[in-house]
Amino acid sequence: MTVPLSRPAIPVLEAGMPAPDFTLQATPDQNITLSELRGAPVVIAFYPADWSPVCGDELGLFNAALAELRRLGAQLIAISVDSAWSHTAYATQRKLHFPLLSDFEPKGEVARSYGVYRAKEGVCERALFVLDGNGIVRWAYVSPITVNPGVDGILGALEQMNNSTQQDTP
Known part of the structure; x- marks a missing residue:
């Protein structure tokens, strides 16, 4: 018998919703606070675990796309x-x-606030969020945990945001 994998208890954030602020460790002695990144689009990539094959491929692809981002x-x-x-x-x-x-302690607190924590497995979903410069979700996608979502959706959302900003400028 196959046991279904758990899904988040709260709904995943959707376009138009404000992204919850957070402060998390980037290194053992450095923190990053989301609200300090305001003023420019932010891409948030939740992923299950370091050292896993799919995560390595996904993060490597994001690394290769950094110049375009x-x-x-x-x-x-x-x-x-x-x-x-x-x-x-x-x-x-x-x-x-x-x-x-x-998002180590309390474990998964930020992932929970975005609706992408898998409590049964104790990991994040493989989820992507594109925020505008005001911290509003403009695009969100949750991929099957075993599938690398790639960067096309992120790039498309950013291009659409840039195009709409240019159209709004007189």
Whole structure:
């Protein structure tokens, strides 16, 4: 008998909703607060775990797309429930050039606030959020946990945001 995997207890944030603020460890001695990133789009990538094959492929793809994300004015942060020490070792080994934030203690608190914590497994969903410069969710996607969602959806959402901003400018 197959036991279904757990889903988040609260609904996943959707476009138009404000993103909950948070402060998480980026390194053992450095924190990042989401509200301090306001003024530019932010891409938040929740992922299940450091050192897993799909996560490695996904984060590697995001790393390869950093120049394009920055061209579109966006900052990228990734979040899992692994410790800041694990993130530091993982980012160094994988040569990642964006912050990996630790939702370690209380475990999964930020992921829960976004509706993407899998309590039964104790990990985050594989979820993507694109926020505008005011911290409003403009695009959200939860991928099956075993599937790398790629960057096309993120890039499309950022391009659409940039196009609508240009159209709003007189």
